[in-house]
Structures are given as structure tokens and as C-alpha cells.
Amino acid sequence: MTLPFTLLIDPVPADSTRTNFDDTFHAIDSNAPALRVAELSTQRGDGIFETLSVVNGHPQEVEPHISRLINSARICDLPVPHPGQWRAAIALAVSQLPADGELALKFVLSRGVEAGPAPTAWLHATRASNFEAVREHGVKVVTLDRGYPRGVAERAPWLLMGAKTLSYAINMAALREAKRRGADDTIFLTTDGYVMEGPTSSVIIRSGGVYVTPAPSGAILHGTTQQSVFEYLEAQGERTEYRDVTLAELREADAAWLVSSVRLAVSVTELDGTPIPVDAELTRAINAALLARTA
Amino acid sequence: MTLPFTLLIDPVPADSTRTNFDDTFHAIDSNAPALRVAELSTQRGDGIFETLSVVNGHPQEVEPHISRLINSARICDLPVPHPGQWRAAIALAVSQLPADGELALKFVLSRGVEAGPAPTAWLHATRASNFEAVREHGVKVVTLDRGYPRGVAERAPWLLMGAKTLSYAINMAALREAKRRGADDTIFLTTDGYVMEGPTSSVIIRSGGVYVTPAPSGAILHGTTQQSVFEYLEAQGERTEYRDVTLAELREADAAWLVSSVRLAVSVTELDGTPIPVDAELTRAINAALLARTA
Numbered sequence: 001m002t003l004p005f006t007l008l009i010d011p012v013p014a015d016s017t018r019t020n021f022d023d024t025f026h027a028i029d030s031n032a033p034a035l036r037v038a039e040l041s042t043q044r045g046d047g048i049f050e051t052l053s054v055v056n057g058h059p060q061e062v063e064p065h066i067s068r069l070i071n072s073a074r075i076c077d078l079p080v081p082h083p084g085q086w087r088a089a090i091a092l093a094v095s096q097l098p099a100d101g102e103l104a105l106k107f108v109l110s111r112g113v114e115a116g117p118a119p120t121a122w123l124h125a126t127r128a129s130n131f132e133a134v135r136e137h138g139v140k141v142v143t144l145d146r147g148y149p150r151g152v153a154e155r156a157p158w159l160l161m162g163a164k165t166l167s168y169a170i171n172m173a174a175l176r177e178a179k180r181r182g183a184d185d186t187i188f189l190t191t192d193g194y195v196m197e198g199p200t201s202s203v204i205i206r207s208g209g210v211y212v213t214p215a216p217s218g219a220i221l222h223g224t225t226q227q228s229v230f231e232y233l234e235a236q237g238e239r240t241e242y243r244d245v246t247l248a249e250l251r252e253a254d255a256a257w258l259v260s261s262v263r264l265a266v267s268v269t270e271l272d273g274t275p276i277p278v279d280a281e282l283t284r285a286i287n288a289a290l291l292a293r294t295a
Numbered sequence: 296m297t298l299p300f301t302l303l304i305d306p307v308p309a310d311s312t313r314t315n316f317d318d319t320f321h322a323i324d325s326n327a328p329a330l331r332v333a334e335l336s337t338q339r340g341d342g343i344f345e346t347l348s349v350v351n352g353h354p355q356e357v358e359p360h361i362s363r364l365i366n367s368a369r370i371c372d373l374p375v376p377h378p379g380q381w382r383a384a385i386a387l388a389v390s391q392l393p394a395d396g397e398l399a400l401k402f403v404l405s406r407g408v409e410a411g412p413a414p415t416a417w418l419h420a421t422r423a424s425n426f427e428a429v430r431e432h433g434v435k436v437v438t439l440d441r442g443y444p445r446g447v448a449e450r451a452p453w454l455l456m457g458a459k460t461l462s463y464a465i466n467m468a469a470l471r472e473a474k475r476r477g478a479d480d481t482i483f484l485t486t487d488g489y490v491m492e493g494p495t496s497s498v499i500i501r502s503g504g505v506y507v508t509p510a511p512s513g514a515i516l517h518g519t520t521q522q523s524v525f526e527y528l529e530a531q532g533e534r535t536e537y538r539d540v541t542l543a544e545l546r547e548a549d550a551a552w553l554v555s556s557v558r559l560a561v562s563v564t565e566l567d568g569t570p571i572p573v574d575a576e577l578t579r580a581i582n583a584a585l586l587a588r589t590a
Contacts, residue, residue: 006332033328035337037301037419042330043401044463045340076464077471106338124332147447147454149486156440158468167462168339169371173453176372191444 004030005097009089009121011109014070014080021088027096030124039120040111045167047110047119048072052090052224053128053262057099058294059090061261064224065107068164073109075163079119081109089123102128102291104262108166131263135287138267138278139184139258143247144174146188146196150244153218162218171199183270185258187250190219195245201260202226205245205253206279215242225259225290232289255279257286264290299325300392304384304416306404309365309375316383322391325419334415335406340462342405342414343367347385347519348423348557352394353589354385356556359519360402363459368404370458374414376404384418397423397586399557403461426558430582433562433573434479434553438542439469441483441491445539448513457513466494478565480553482545485514490540496555497521500540500548501574510537520554520585527584550574552581559585 010024028034040046050065066083073080086107097103105125112119153161160167178186187203188196195203195214202223204213211233216222230240250256255277256268265286267278305319323329335341345360361378368375381402392398400420407414448456455462473481482498483491490498490509497518499508506528511517525535545551550572551563560581562573 004333030333031331033330034332035328035330035334036326037329037403037417038299038325038421039330039337040467042334042337042342042405043344043403043461044467045461046464046467047337049338076468108332108338110337122332126333144453145447145451147444147451148442149444152440152442152486156442158439158465158472159442160464160468163464165464166337166340167464169341169458169460169462170453170455172335172339172341173371173455177453191447 003097003103003125003127005093005125006030006034007089007093007123008034009085009123011079011119011121012082012085014082016082019084021085024085025089025092034122035120036113038114040114041108041120041166043114045165045169047108047166048076048078048164049106049108049166050164051104051106051261054094054097054103054105054125055291055293056101057094059094059105060290060293061224061228062087062090064227068222068224069107069109072163072165075157075160076165078109078111093123093125097125102262104128110166128262134184134266135264135283136280138269138283140182140270141185141187141258141268142178142181142183142272143189144177144186145191148190148219149192150190150194150219157218162221164221168199174199187258189247193247195247195250196220197223198258198260201258201263203245204229204257204259205250206255207249207253210239210241212241212243212245214245223259225261225264228290229259229265229286232286251276255282257283298392298398298420298422300388300420301325301329302384302388302418303329304380304418306374306414306416307377307380309377311377314379316380319380320384320387329417330415331408333409335409336403336415336461338409340460340464342403342461343371343373343459344401344403344461345459346399346401346556349389349392349398349400349420350586350588351396352389354389354400355585355588356519356523357382357385359522363517363519364402364404367458367460370452370455371460373404373406388418388420392420397557399423405461423557429479429561430559430578431575433564433578435477435565436480436482436553436563437473437476437478437567438484439472439481440486443485443514444487445485445489445514452513457516459516463494469494482553484542488542490542490545491515492518493553493555496553496558498540499524499552499554500545501550502544502548505534505536507536507538507540509540518554520556520559523585524554524560524581527581546571550577552578
């Protein structure tokens with residue numbers, strides 16, 4: 001099977017006792033139209049997604065991605081996905097895809113066609129971009145105000161913070177703004193100056209010898225790769241911590257990384273125009289460990 | 296031609312000197328798949344839209360909708376739409392659609408397929424829901440915090456406030472929250488208590504005999520129907536005003552409306568559980584005037 005690879009999925013209810021889902025999967029030509037214009041994913045950005053990495057035939061962080069998809073569905077009042085069906089879809093895709101190199105496997109659950117009876121879902125796999133250079137050389141980052149004060153997620157759950165929805169126009173605009181400013185990526189701050197996350201990544205800093213990431217409260221996503229990196233660091237005997245991080249602390253960090261499922265860990269080399277320390281050796285070790293996983 | 300009606304559109308650059316666009320329009324079966332899963336409209340909610348009303352064969356507020364689409368494109372760094380092409384698309388659709396009753400005509404400009412060369416665009420017409428009862432009896436409304444402080448739009452243009460993007464998951468979630476609270480609709484407030492807009496409507500209040508709507512700064516959309524209602528009121532000799540409106544003022548209003556292109560003007564009958572005065576006669580007159588327009 002060549003890439004891109006697309007599998008349409010008929011979602012089954014979470015409480016289904018099925019164990020075989022083969023008849024719910026329909027491989028289609030990725031270049032062919034697959035969605036109706038009345039799809040709420042396209043009309044309203046009304047759906048959720050996950051993107052996982054497949055490295056040399058091994059899908060990464062399958063359970064954390066499925067768990068987060070289920071959590072996003074709950075936040076968005078979408079029918080809760082059946083974890084077994086998504087495991088089976090990923091396994092089917094991986095069995096049909098090239099077993100060499102790095103792939104990005106996106107899975108989407110949409111509210112479906114407007115006034116339609118059921119959600120729609122699909123899986124779409126592409127060859128990952130070549131991130132070798134950026135993993136080695138890092139990214140220049142600017143901080144951008146996300147517009148929200150800290151704590152708003154808990155007071156206003158309808159803002160869907162903590163869900164990975166398809167409504168990513170702001171995330172994409174923030175990346176364009178970063179490029180306009182001569183940077184490669186951005187870190188969102190609350191209006192009161194707390195570090196949140198990148199538009200498509202989590203933030204980890206090293207401060208006083210401890211690896212710290214902003215606590216995944218209702219306001220930010222719990223990064224699947226951030227969790228993997230923390231597991232790796234803990235196995236090396238390092239201390240990790242979830243807590244609030246201010247912009248001042250980010251600026252004074254011993255090192256900082258953006259981590260995400262497909263690009264993996266990249267060093268922040270410059271923050272708002274000011275160089276910050278880089279631990280190139282550790283970054284290489286983290287990425288080597290992430291790429292070596294077979295489960 | 297039966298409804299729904301769908302026209303795929305090949306966008307031409309805004310500076311094209313074309314005057315005939317017929318070969319850029321492709322009518323398709325609305326029930327057929329039309330979009331690829333790699334569409335950024337569906338993957339990222341990355342596109343913009345407008346919804347206009349067609350009443351008895353007459354499309355309403357065509358120029359304000361096209362102007363706002365162009366403004367949204369500028370905010371989102373999308374290729375600026377050619378106004379003549381959109382006028383022609385609307386005219387073509389209307390010429391093929393039933394000339395009786397009320398239709399909703401949505402037009403969408405998406406950033407296109409990921410890594411693709413061009414934006415995608417389409418127009419999708421459906422029969423409007425029957426809004427007679429809600430126009431007559433009004434809606435119960437709850438206020439919900441939009442999470443943003445006043446003034447953030449100007450400081451943080453990457454938040455895309457003021458653009459009508461496809462990333463509407465929050466708007467849809469807010470409507471679900473309103474229903475959960477026993478209401479029909481919602482009005483968004485800034486975190487500091489200023490009235491913004493509804494998820495799919497503008498807010499007009501009558502206060503001290505003056506008709507007031509929150510100033511369409513960068514933070515809220517300039518409602519096409521709100522403008523039409525102001526024109527109607529001004530023609531009746533009434534005073535209208537754009538300015539900040541606080542929640543306290545909304546609570547003490549002589550009357551309040553949500554206005555939008557297809558549902559038109561509906562009275563707010565109850566705000567956060569407290570009845571507010573209703574001017575049923577004026578509401579009927581406004582809607583009669585809006586429905587009588589032939590251009």
C-alpha cells in the first residue's frame with residue numbers, strides 16, 4: 001500500500017461487545033473525495049483528532065492517544081469512541097503501510113454530517129516530514145498571548161480547553177505569526193504570563209536540575225510525548241515535575257524543549273530573540289530513545 | 296434543482312480581470328463525497344465562511360457578506376476572494392434554486408488540501424429551518440464567559456477574533472451548554488463583563504430609547520443583519536449607537552434581540568433565568584421588513 005493511506009471508519013458505540021471490526025473499515029483512495037460538504041468537521045471544526053507516529057512499523061503511544069481521544073470526546077459531548085475499534089484501525093493501517101521510516105497517522109472523529117444520524121471517522125497516514133535537522137538544531141521560538149487568563153478552563157468548560165478539537169485555526173495563525181517574526185514556532189502564554197503549550201506541542205523546561213512541564217489542568221493538553229519523555233528521564237534517575245511555569249522562569253531555564261508525537265523533542269534555541277542554553281546531547285539521547293521504541 | 300444544492304468553486308485571484316466565471320463552478324450531488332480528508336477545513340477548521348438568506352428567490356445582504364468574507368480572508372492570510380466570482384456563484388445558485396420560501400446559503404473558502412497548491416471553495420444551499428415560532432415567541436438566553444478580556448483582539452490578532460472562521464467548536468459547545476441550562480441560546484461576555492455577541496448572532500439592546508449594539512472592534516463580527524436592522528430603525532427615525540455594553544446594562548435593557556442572517560431578529564425573553572421586557576410588535580415589524588426585501 002502506498003502513502004498517503006486513508007481508512008474510513010464506521011464508529012461503533014463504546015459499549016459494543018464486538019471484537020472484530022473489519023467490516024467497519026473501508027480503505028479508500030486518499031486523493032478521492034471522501035467527505036460531504038455538510039460535514040460538521042469542515043463546516044464547524046466540530047470534531048476531535050489525534051496524530052501518532054509510526055516508526056519502522058511500530059505505532060507509538062497508542063494507548064495514551066486513544067485515552068486522550070476518549071477524553072476529548074467527553075469534553076465535546078461526542079459519542080465516546082470504542083477503544084478496541086481504534087486499536088484495530090491503527091493495527092490494520094500499520095499492517096498495510098511501509099515498515100520503514102517515520103509516518104504520521106492522524107485519526108479523526110467528527111460530529112458527522114449536519115442533522116445526520118451518526119459521527120464520521122477516519123484515519124489518514126502520510127510519510128512524516130524529515131525532522132532530522134530540526135531535532136539536531138532546534139527551533140527559534142516566540143511567546144504569544146493565548147488571550148485566556150489562567151484558571152478560565154475550569155470556570156468555562158465550553159471553551160473546550162483540554163480537548164484536541166479540529167478547531168485549530170488559531171493554532172495555525174499563531175504559527176504564521178511566529179514565522180512572520182522570524183521564528184520557527186511559538187509557545188502560548190496565558191494573559192497573566194503563565195506558560196501553556198505550543199500550538200502543536202508540549203513545553204518542557206529544565207530549571208534547577210528538575211524537568212518541569214506546565215500541569216495539564218483543564219487548560220492544556222496532556223502531551224503524550226511529554227509523558228514519554230518524562231518516563232525516559234525518570235528511568236535515567238532525573239526528577240520531573242508538573243507545576244505552573246511563568247514566563248520569567250521559561251526565560252531563565254537551563255534548557256527548554258517543544259515535544260510532540262511526530263517531530264519528537266526539539267530544543268528551544270532562542271526565546272523572543274534571546275538565545276537560551278541548549279543541551280544537544282540530551283536532546284539526541286531523548287530522540288534516539290523515542291525512535292527505538294517497538295511498542 | 297432540488298435542495299440541498301452544492302456548487303464547488305475554483306477560486307480565482309482577486310485581481311483577475313475575468314467577467315465570466317461559469318467554468319469555475321461545478322454543481323455536484325450534495326449527498327456525494329466532495330472533499331478529501333486532507334482538507335485543512337476539516338483537519339484544522341482552517342477556512343472562513345458566510346451564511347446568507349435567500350427569501351422568495353432574493354438573496355439578502357450579498358455585498359455585506361462578500362465584504363466580510365474578504366475581511367475574514369485578510370485576517371486569516373487566505374487568498375483574497377474575487378467579489379465578482381462570489382456574486383456570480385450566488386446568482387447562479389439562486390437561479391437554480393426554488394424561488395419560494397427561505398433558504399440558507401452557506402459559502403466557504405478553505406485553505407485547501409494540506410500542502411496543496413490552492414484554496415478550495417464551495418457554496419451549499421439548504422432549506423432554512425422554520426423560524427416562525429421563535430421569531431414570534433423569542434428565546435431564553437444565558438450569558439457565558441468567552442474567556443477573553445476586552446481589548447485582547449487588538450493585542451493578539453492571531454486569535455482571529457473578527458474573522459468568521461470554520462473553527463466553531465466553541466460556538467457549538469456554548470449552544471449545548473445553553474440548552475443544558477434550559478435556555479435556547481447564549482450571549483458571550485468578556486471575562487471583564489462586556490457583552491460580545493452570540494455564537495451565531497449579534498446582540499442589539501434598547502436602552503434609554505436608543506438601539507445599541509457592541510462596537511464591532513476586532514473582537515466581534517460586524518453583523519450583516521444587525522446593520523440591516525439599524526438601517527430599518529434609522530429609517531423609522533430611531534436612534535442607533537455602537538458602543539460598549541456591560542452585562543449590567545444588558546440586564547436592565549428595555550428590550551434585547553439576537554439577530555442573524557437566517558433566523559433574523561428574535562427577542563430575548565429571559566436572561567440568566569430572569570424575564571426581560573419584550574417588544575413583540577417591533578420584532579414583528581423588523582422581521583416583516585427584512586423578509587420583504589427584494590435586493
